[in-house]
Amino acid sequence: MWAGVSNAQEVCFVPLAGPNLDNSLIDGQILVKSQYSEIQQNTYAEFNGDVEINSSEVKIKAESAKLDRLSETLVANGSVNFQDKNITVSSDKVTLNRISNELLIEESNYQLNRVQGHGEAQEIAISEQTGINLIEASYSSCPIDDEVWRIQASQIEITPNQARGIVKHARFYIKDVPVLYLPYFSFPVNDERQSGLLYPDITNSSSAGISVEQPIYWNIAPNYDLTLSPRLMTNRGLQLKTEFRYLTEQHKGQLNLEYLPNDLAEDQDSERYFYRYVHNGSINENWRVNAEINGLSDDNYVNDLGSDYYSQSDTHLYKTLGLNYFSEGLDISAQFRDFEVLGDHPDSYRALPEIRLNYLNDLGAGFEFNINSELAYFESGDEDNPTATRFHIAPTLSYPFQNQWSELLAEVSVMHTHYFQENITDTNLEKEVTRTLGQAKLYGSLAFEREISWFGKTLTQTFEPKAQYLYTSYEEQTNIGLYDTTRLYNDFAGLFRGQEFTGLDRISDNNQITLGTTTRIIDDNNQEKFKLSIGQIFYLKDNQVLDATKEDSKSALAAELDWQMGSKWYAHTLAQVSSITDKVERSSISLEYQLSENKLLQINHRFVRDLSSEKIDQVGITATWPISKNWQWIGRWYYDRTLNRTVEAYNGVQYSSCCWTVSFVAERYLSNSYESTGVQSTNDFETGFHVYFTNRNLLRDGLFGYRRPYLLN
Incomplete structure (x- = not known):
């Protein structure tokens, strides 16, 4: 019943470990220490002053104690402290019957050992057979000095070797206000799943x-x-x-x-x-x-x-089934990949199946031989669409070299693909297509470093230029359908990818040089504080593959910046600037101020000039700040500057203590619901109010969840 409590306990509560009973006593033996003692043989023994009574299972401290040898009863009085492996008790009187091995504690305060739990009891009875029985007792897992909730019960039973305790006639209190009565329920007494x-x-x-x-x-x-x-x-x-x-x-x-x-x-x-x-x-x-x-x-x-x-923005549901083989130098995978398309979106092709084999062999003298191959069958949910069987094999000979200050990769490949296409009536596709392309790549990078003084500190700056030449031969490909191929977005890393499309249905012809550089600033702990990367592709020849044609002799300029500005400010920026218009085509900016783990402010902006004939221009603010010791506020607001409207507003407060958590959240966001025609609406909004009783990360909830804004190591 108390799910969610364990997370708080790990931070707020350190359970008592229980007594150290390593005293070499065997069952039935008792060792008594005191300042004064009076013993009458075979009748009784009295002990006074700092009395300490030890057995193999129990430790008792008291001001005085009396042992009746006839009834085998031990009575301890005055500031009694009792400990065994299950419980620690403070009381005025403790009675122990050595014959029945039963213990009776009156008017006491108790705390469970090894797990969270404490309270008061009019009477506590403990025995090996029945465990712990508390009469007219209270129980709470909150800290003793901050008891947010408690249970007041006529009886609480904790039985040996049972994961749950039993409560009878319980009254549940928030602070001192009764809110619930239960005639019977159980609760966990350890951290096992129950x-x-x-x-x-x-x-x-x-x-x-x-x-x-x-x-x-x-x-x-x-x-x-x-x-x-x-x-x-x-x-x-x-x-x-x-x-x-x-x-x-x-x-x-x-x-x-x-x-x-x-x-x-x-x-x-x-x-x-x-x-x-x-x-x-x-x-x-x-x-x-x-x-x-x-x-x-x-x-x-x-x-x-x-x-x-x-989420509401998803358009596909995945259905995959795969079998994979891994060994040194050889990987084989067989995947059945299907999709369920939501709304009025083009049907995606499913691969039923897709089998891939990758082989890598070290030839010696630094050379490597690699084979990438694939066999796949594609069909879509629309029976009028073409289907295809595709076989692809690409042997590659490469020479990779790397040391502390440089990297070199020389690579030549032959890419051979064969298609068998059906249901191609009224299309420009051909039933059988064979395509063989050659590709050569030469990539190199250097790393220089120097010491610099930055804001009064001596740091290390690197300068890492890199260059790549890529050549890919040309073949006509309009007679091949598009089964798993879309255009890729070129960020800085994508400039050196060497391929402009996902999948294999389109392989662009290339004759190009890519130039880029990265500079980093690194502190004495080898942590990056600043990183700036910038690069561009220069096309030596126009593309003949129609889907890859360009309007200029060079790509957009791609840049990426990560900056830890001191101990509390962080920034991440990436951008693509058109070489034709000198305008920003894509960009994203994140600026974050984090004073501590629970105090942060983040400002985000993302911009895309043309995404499926639409312009994306959105700004967002995410923040969280403590209201008081236990209360935390979390807020988020995203605004579409193109449509002049709020796309998400999120406001929540969370109360967290060592024994319970509750969150209240109000939000309004685009619902993205589908109309009867399958078209997704962009004008309907959803409003909601939520109450959570678990330790939930409200920062990452919602339509635009929180993400750390930088990629520094």
Whole structure:
């Protein structure tokens, strides 16, 4: 029932370790130390002044003690401190019966050992058989001096070898205000996974209405568990969410099923569902298997009902099944890759299957021989689209060299691809296409460094120029369909990639030189404080592959900057500047001020001049700041300057203590819902209010989650 408490305990509470009972006593023996003693043989023994009583399982300290030899009863009085492996107790009187091995403690304060828990009790009875029994007692896992909540009960039982304690006739208090009565419930007494209720999730949104989700956790076995989460939504009805997890020595996986039998918000009876299965495993030392299968009932499921795995901006659900072989020099993978497309988006091709083989061999004298090969079959959900079988093999001979101050790579490749295409009527595609291309690459970089004085400190600055020449031969490719190929975005690292497309359906002809440089500033601890990279491609010949044609003899200028400005300011910037218009085509800027872990302010801006004929120009602010000792505020605001509107507003407060956490969040954001035609709306907004009882990272929630703005080491 107290899920979420353990995270706070790790920071706020150090459990008592229990007494040191390594005293060489055997069962039944008692060792008594005191300042004064009076012993009458076979009748009684009295001890006074700093009395210490030790056995093999118990340690007692008191002002005085009396041992009745006839009844085998020991009574300790005056500032009594009792300890065993389970509990530490302070009391005025402790009675121990050595025959029954039972202990009775009256009017006491107690604290559990090894786990969080303390309270007061009118009477505590302890025995080996029944464990700990507390009468008219209180219990809390909060710190003693900051008891936010407590349970007052007629009886609390903690039985040996049981993971949960039992509470009867319990009254639950927040501070000193009673808020709940339970005639019976159980609670964990260790950190083992246990069945029971987890914290509820309470939200209110314009789509679902008031939503209350109550997770029920079932610890089926040490390596299996199941969470059932009934969710009642005032606008949509009753939904059931399930999560089953398993773990074996070589495999692990998770199955999620969500089902809403009748959505009340729909005009007609409508059942809605979502499923997800993920598996990763090892068959043996070399073979691995993986799977990820997702599906849902309709395009608007995530927008209307939410998801822990997908966001409103996602357009595809993945379905993959793979088998992989790894060994020294040889990798083989077989993947079945499918997609479920959301909304009115072009159908993506699925690979059923895609088999890849990569082989690497050291030839000696610094040379390496590498073979990359692939066999794939492509089809789409539209029966009118072409299908294709593609075989590709690319042997490569390379000479890589690297030392502390330089790097050299010389590489030649032959790329041979064969297509067998069907269903190509009314297209310019050909049934069989063979394409063979040659490619040569020469890459080199140098690293220079010097000491500099920067802001009064002696640091190290590097200067790292790099250059690459790339040549790729040309063949006509318009007779080949586009099955897994899209244009790539060239940031600084992409300038040296040597390929302008994903996949293999288009391989651009190249005759180009890429020049770039990076400079870094490094402190005495070998940590980067500043990094600036800038580069550009110079085309020596126009591309003949139509999809790769350029408007200028050089690419956009790509730059990237990371800067740790002191101990609290950080900046990250990247940009692409057109060589034709000298205007910024793409850019992103992040500036962050972080005074401490819970005090930060981040400003972001992203800009794309043309993305599918649309302009992206958005600015955002993310901040978090403590309100008081236990209260934290988190806020986020993103504004679209092109459309002059807010796209996300997020405001939350979180209370955290050593024994409980609660968060309150209000937000408004673009819903991105799909219309009946499949077109995604850009004008509908969703508003919501959430209450979380778990230790949640509110900074990373929402449409635009927090990300650290720099990439320095």
